[in-house]
Amino acid sequence: MATLVLTSLGAVLGPVGAAIGATLGQLVDRRIFGPRGASGPRLQDLRIQTSSYGAPIPQLFGTVRVAGTLIWSTDLIETRNRQGGGKGRPSTTSYSYSASFAVLLSGRRVGAVRRIWADGNLLRGAGGDWKGEIGGFRLHDGRADQPPDPLIAALEPAAPAYRGRAYAVFEQLQLAPFGNRIPALTFEVEADPGPVMLDDVLAELGGGAVVGQGGDAVSGLVVAADTLGQAVETFADLLPAMPVPAGRGLRIGAAGPPVTLGPDEIGIEDRQTRSSAAGPTALSLGYFDPARDYQAGVQRARRPGAGESQARIDLPVTLDAGAARQLAERAIDRRRTGMRQRTLRCGWRRLTLAPGDLVQTPDEARIWRVTERRIGRDGVMLSLVAIAHGLTADLPAAPGRPALPPDAVHGPTRVHLLDLPPLDDAPVARPRLLVAAAGAMPGWRRAALLIGRAATAELQPIGDTVAPALIGTALAALPPADPGLFDLRHSVDVAMAHAGMMLADADDGRLIAGANLALIGDELVQYGMARPLGEGRWRLSRLVRGRRGTGAAVAGHRAGERFLLIEPDALRVHEPPVDAIGADMVVLASGIGDPQPVESVARGIGAAVRPLPPVHLAARRRADGGFDLSWIRQSREGGRWIDGTDAPLGEEREAYRLEIVTESGPARSWLSDRAFHVYGPDDVARDRLAGVSVTMRVVQLGSFAASQPAQLRIALGA
Numbered sequence: 135m136a137t138l139v140l141t142s143l144g145a146v147l148g149p150v151g152a153a154i155g156a157t158l159g160q161l162v163d164r165r166i167f168g169p170r171g172a173s174g175p176r177l178q179d180l181r182i183q184t185s186s187y188g189a190p191i192p193q194l195f196g197t198v199r200v201a202g203t204l205i206w207s208t209d210l211i212e213t214r215n216r217q218g219g220g221k222g223r224p225s226t227t228s229y230s231y232s233a234s235f236a237v238l239l240s241g242r243r244v245g246a247v248r249r250i251w252a253d254g255n256l257l258r259g260a261g262g263d264w265k266g267e268i269g270g271f272r273l274h275d276g277r278a279d280q281p282p283d284p285l286i287a288a289l290e291p292a293a294p295a296y297r298g299r300a301y302a303v304f305e306q307l308q309l310a311p312f313g314n315r316i317p318a319l320t321f322e323v324e325a326d327p328g329p330v331m332l333d334d335v336l337a338e339l340g341g342g343a344v345v346g347q348g349g350d351a352v353s354g355l356v357v358a359a360d361t362l363g364q365a366v367e368t369f370a371d372l373l374p375a376m377p378v379p380a381g382r383g384l385r386i387g388a389a390g391p392p393v394t395l396g397p398d399e400i401g402i403e404d405r406q407t408r409s410s411a412a413g414p415t416a417l418s419l420g421y422f423d424p425a426r427d428y429q430a431g432v433q434r435a436r437r438p439g440a441g442e443s444q445a446r447i448d449l450p451v452t453l454d455a456g457a458a459r460q461l462a463e464r465a466i467d468r469r470r471t472g473m474r475q476r477t478l479r480c481g482w483r484r485l486t487l488a489p490g491d492l493v494q495t496p497d498e499a500r501i502w503r504v505t506e507r508r509i510g511r512d513g514v515m516l517s518l519v520a521i522a523h524g525l526t527a528d529l530p531a532a533p534g535r536p537a538l539p540p541d542a543v544h545g546p547t548r549v550h551l552l553d554l555p556p557l558d559d560a561p562v563a564r565p566r567l568l569v570a571a572a573g574a575m576p577g578w579r580r581a582a583l584l585i586g587r588a589a590t591a592e593l594q595p596i597g598d599t600v601a602p603a604l605i606g607t608a609l610a611a612l613p614p615a616d617p618g619l620f621d622l623r624h625s626v627d628v629a630m631a632h633a634g635m636m637l638a639d640a641d642d643g644r645l646i647a648g649a650n651l652a653l654i655g656d657e658l659v660q661y662g663m664a665r666p667l668g669e670g671r672w673r674l675s676r677l678v679r680g681r682r683g684t685g686a687a688v689a690g691h692r693a694g695e696r697f698l699l700i701e702p703d704a705l706r707v708h709e710p711p712v713d714a715i716g717a718d719m720v721v722l723a724s725g726i727g728d729p730q731p732v733e734s735v736a737r738g739i740g741a742a743v744r745p746l747p748p749v750h751l752a753a754r755r756r757a758d759g760g761f762d763l764s765w766i767r768q769s770r771e772g773g774r775w776i777d778g779t780d781a782p783l784g785e786e787r788e789a790y791r792l793e794i795v796t797e798s799g800p801a802r803s804w805l806s807d808r809a810f811h812v813y814g815p816d817d818v819a820r821d822r823l824a825g826v827s828v829t830m831r832v833v834q835l836g837s838f839a840a841s842q843p844a845q846l847r848i849a850l851g852a
Contacts, residue, residue: 191241191299194325195335196354198452199251199428200239201320202302206286207235210314211306215595231314232269232306234285237321240300243276244325247302249541251427252317259541263577264726269306276300322428329353332372333386339365340384350461353424354452371419371447371465375503375521378490385490392492392501399480400495413437413470414445419462421453426536428452433531435462437470445469459531467522474520476502484514493518542577548605548631549581549723550698551734552653553741555682556770557700561784563838565715566742569596569706570603570698571723576634578602581725581732585708588718588735596708599723603704604637606630606697608654609671614689617680617749625675626654627667628697637664637672637699645678655695657687683746683768686842715740715839744841745785745834746770748809751846753830759815761848763792765832767809789835793843797825805835813848822850 192200211232239247250258256265264271274280274296282293283303302321309315329351340362350372359365362384366377377384416436423431433455447465478495480487487493491504493516502518509515552568571581579602586593606628615621630637640649640662650661652674662676680688710719719739722731746768753761771784792811793803801821804811813830821828827849834841 190358190360191238192356192358193242193339194240194244194300194323194354194356195242196326196328196330196352196452197248197322197324197424198354198356198450199320199322199422200356201318202237202239204316205236205238205296205301206290207316208233208289210309231309233309233316234269234303234305234307235316236283236286236301236303237319238296238299238301239321239323240276240325241298242300242325243298244273244300244323245275245327246324247273248322248324249427250322251320251539253312254318254539256539256541257317257319259543259577261541261543263543263545265544265577265579266311267308267726268304270303271305272303274299274301274303320428325354330355332369335369336362336365336377336384336386350457352451352453352457354422356450358450369449369451371449372451372461374468375490376505378488390491392494393484393487394494395478395480395484395496397496399484400478412439412443413473414443414466415439415441416443417445417447417462417466417469419458419465420446420448421451421458421461423455423458423533423536424452425454425533427538429536431455431458431533433458433462435459435466437466455531455533459529463529464522471520471522474500476518476520478516478518479512480514480516482513484516485509487514487516492521540577543575544577544579544725544727545573545575545632546727547578547581547723547725547732548572548574549599549721549732549734550603550605550696551585551719551721551736552698552705553719553736553739554653554658554700555684555741555744555746557651557682557702559771561771562742564709564712564743565740567708567710567719567721567736567739569599569708569721569723570605570704571599571706571725572602572605572631572635573725573727574631575727576632578725578727581723581728583706584722584724584731585710586720587714588720593720593722596706600706601701601704603701604630604635604699606635606670606672608691608693608695608697610693612654612657612659612691614691615677615679617685617688619679621677621679622675624677625673626677627671627673628654630670630672630697633670635670637666637674639663651681651700653696653698653700655687655691656684657691658682658684658700683770685749686747686844710739712743712838715743740839742770743836743838744770745836747842747844748790748832748834749844751830751832751844753813753846753848755851756812756815760818761813763811763813763830765790765809765844767834770836784836785834786837791833791835791840793831794821795829795831796821797827801828818850826850 194200211234213230213232215228215230249256249260252266258264272283274283276299278297280295280297282295285303285305287293331351332355335355335357339357352372357365357368359368370376373386375386377386415438416434418432418434420430420432422428445466453461487504487507489504489506493502493504494500501521503521504516505519506517507514549569549571552570554568556562567585569583572578580598582598583596584593585596609627609629612626613624615624642662644650645660645662652659652661657679658681660678660681661674663674665673665675667673716738718735718737720733720735722733724731748765748767750766752764755761767788769781769784771782788807790806790809791803792806794801794813794817801824802817827847829845829847831843831845833843
């Protein structure tokens with residue numbers, strides 16, 4: 135390097151001049167290249183988050199993925215969540231932990247942070263959406279006048295501003311998914327827009343211009359070197375030649391075209407040598423591949439030759455597979471060609487030749503690069519190395535098949551609070567609410583839930599939602615049909631929350647077993663056929679209507695009402711106290727993609743503990759002018775015909791309230807312990823004075839509440 139150049143020049147002046155030249159050369163070397171023996175970052179260094187004192191601060195160029203250094207953190211922040219309790223039931227207390235911390239990213243200014251990985255999984259996606267719960271995130275880009283971070287300044291009496299250093303601050307990152315510890319974080323950092331040239335990087339590091347052939351362009355590059363010399367050593371395989379001092383900067387490669395030496399210029403000291411080894415027959419180049427989320431990739435180049443000689447290059451650079459393959463091909467050619475060396479002595483006229491210049495001799499077409507120049511009393515002695523020439527042909531290269539974490543956007547939450555009749559045969563002694571939730575986008579996973587009475591502001595946490603439900607909306611109103619029977623005339627089109635939600639058919643046997651039970655509006659429906667219409671829309675047909683006692687809801691459907699497939703794994707169960715029967719309940723869901731909690735209300739709850747409304751109401755005229763009124767009860771325990779005689783009662787006792795409503799309003803009511811009553815001729819005669827018809831209304835009285843009314847219109851006649 136410079137030492138060799140200046141020592142040789144000093145030799146012209148004798149021993150004293152040689153000593154002066156060597157000293158000056160060492161000063162130049164130290165100023166530009168620094169102490170020798172240090173190495174740059176290895177591939178694995180950029181994947182491990184550190185927090186050690188004295189670690190070098192990397193400088194980032196282009197777009198790269200780095201781990202960074204933890205530079206500040208709070209203690210773990212503990213939060214207690216109490217659930218349950220009251221009415222003789224024990225309460226449970228759960229604890230969650232979060233932390234606030236800062237991670238140093240770069241020793242130079244950066245443009246943006248894109249994706250963030252935590253323990254190898256995406257914490258923040260390419261769209262800027264978060265996959266985990268976090269209170270806040272700030273990037274300080276490293277400008278020279280940046281102020282201290284407000285959180286650090288609030289907690290530290292003398293908070294540093296880290297001016298000229300880019301760092302990220304996390305506020306209250308929830309640590310439960312990471313074993314209640316700060317996870318290993320890596321960041322996709324865009325330091326510069328577009329690719330970077332290595333000569334520009336070296337010029338910035340050395341504080342001067344770089345001239346000549348500056349090497350390859352790369353997508354991103356990490357420099358973790360204390361001196362320019364260490365950086366040059368790290369990236370030597372990206373350079374066509376070793377840099378040499380040139381004024382206040384560096385020169386890479388030749389200053390001009392090759393200098394052709396005449397036959398009369400070459401002295402008798404001309405010897406050409408070749409190393410006993412022909413160079414590597416195979417070379418592997420390690421790099422970071424953007425197509426693999428910046429995971430380490432390897433491209434290989436091979437050349438024919440005797441024996442097997444392997445070489446390995448690891449570079450902290452970001453390249454696509456094709457560029458890495460080209461670089462590997464050029465590197466193996468340079469190493470094999472560089473095994474041929476030559477030493478020759480020229481006349482004084484070649485005193486201007488310097489290390490890095492190209493020369494050519496008349497006896498061959500090969501081009502040589504000057505690596506050393508010694509000036510003596512007999513002329514100029516040049517040490518040469520052969521250089522590879524020509525361009526490497528484009529060769530196919532593939533990054534391989536990476537197993538990458540999905541980057542699906544979480545999106546906003548859609549939630550429904552359901553107050554449904556029992557969905558199985560298990561006896562229920564408390565109100566039961568079901569929470570179904572999903573997202574408007576495929577990346578949705580869960581939301582935190584708060585529930586309570588709508589009339590008060592007291593809401594209690596009940597944990598998170600369970601598996602995403604299949605949720606959508608009806609595109610048109612479903613016409614009415616007879617409950618409990620196959621409806622083969624009608625169909626309904628539904629639009630799912632996103633196109634990734636899939637529905638399926640079910641044969642009659644599976645329908646009888648309870649498959650494909652869905653809620654449309656307030657009616658529970660089963661469907662046997664689901665035909666995809668594209669773009670997340672489905673046409674449902676072969677319907678069974680009014681399931682589980684929801685026959686009263688077969689009429690009154692409208693376009694835009696809710697659709698929900700009933701799947702136990704997708705329903706969060708909550709049991710309010712008994713005194714909540716009849717109250718309006720509200721649930722608030724807060725997911726990662728929700729700027730405000732999403733609300734759903736269930737009014738007059740208690741369907742799980744109410745008897746189902748009676749069915750098959752009948753009024754048969756008696757000979758005396760009265761009517762025999764009858765009905766058939768339903769069972770909220772599923773109505774299975776266990777004893778072959780009657781469905782189980784499911785209540786403490788059998789009781790009904792029967793009302794006769796005239797056109798002027800309620801006229802009379804009775805209590806009965808059987809599903810039959812005589813509407814006598816005297817009552818009929820009095821009620822006929824108010825109109826020609828009355829309405830018979832029946833409710834079953836259950837252990838906890840009364841059923842919804844069932845009603846029948848009766849024509850009284852003349």
